[in-house]
Amino acid sequence: MSVSASVVVGSHVWVEDPEVAWLDGVVVEINGEEITVDCNSEKTVTANLSNVYARDTDAPSCGVDDMTKLSYLHEPGVLQNLRSRYDMNEIYTYTGSILIAVNPFKRLPHLYAKSVMEQYKGVSLGELPPHPFAVADSAYRQMIHEGISQSILVSGESGAGKTESTKMLMQYLAYMGGRAAAEGRSVEQQVLESNPVLEAFGNAKTVRNNNSSRFGKFVELQFDK
Structure with missing residues (x-):
């Protein structure tokens, strides 16, 4: 363009x-x-x-949360929008139903609290700020309503945050479908605790990532009716 x-x-x-x-x-x-x-x-x-x-002179200086709202969806326009949001610690941005995540290289625990998961329960994609929980909720609701399996593809270059994003998706899905186990640990905890086992066998330190996954992952979560 x-x-x-x-x-x-x-x-x-x-x-x-x-x-x-x-x-x-x-x-x-x-x-x-x-x-x-x-x-x-x-x-x-x-x-x-x-x-x-x-250049879109009408675009807000703080960027837009869905890049389909941009007048020009080209490389410089996309990069400028992501940078504007990143500067405000807004690391998630939609492009339609696609969620773009920019690695903040720091912890933002307030974004992933249980109270945040509650906010996204049953809310249509796009009604709340962009978030992995919104994508996970959309997949979960479609699975419940349509009765068929759903898939979420997480892709990106090394160090982009694929592993952490996958953990957030798993955290939300386990939270939605999990029940407390007999020993007091929730399904959510048990699912997330399985990650270090895989990482111990297949992760390594690289120039750009101290805990880089050196293998592709296929994770399947099964839900009872």
């Missing part, structure tokens, strides 16, 4: 930069397929018209 021939001097755009990925600025000159952008970083960049992307 690059800027078309309709771009004019004064248009707000994103232009690629080798140091910070993308710079925002204003078009100051157009010469055929070559465009000059006066960036807000006080840097002037000349680029090919096909490598310049329109």
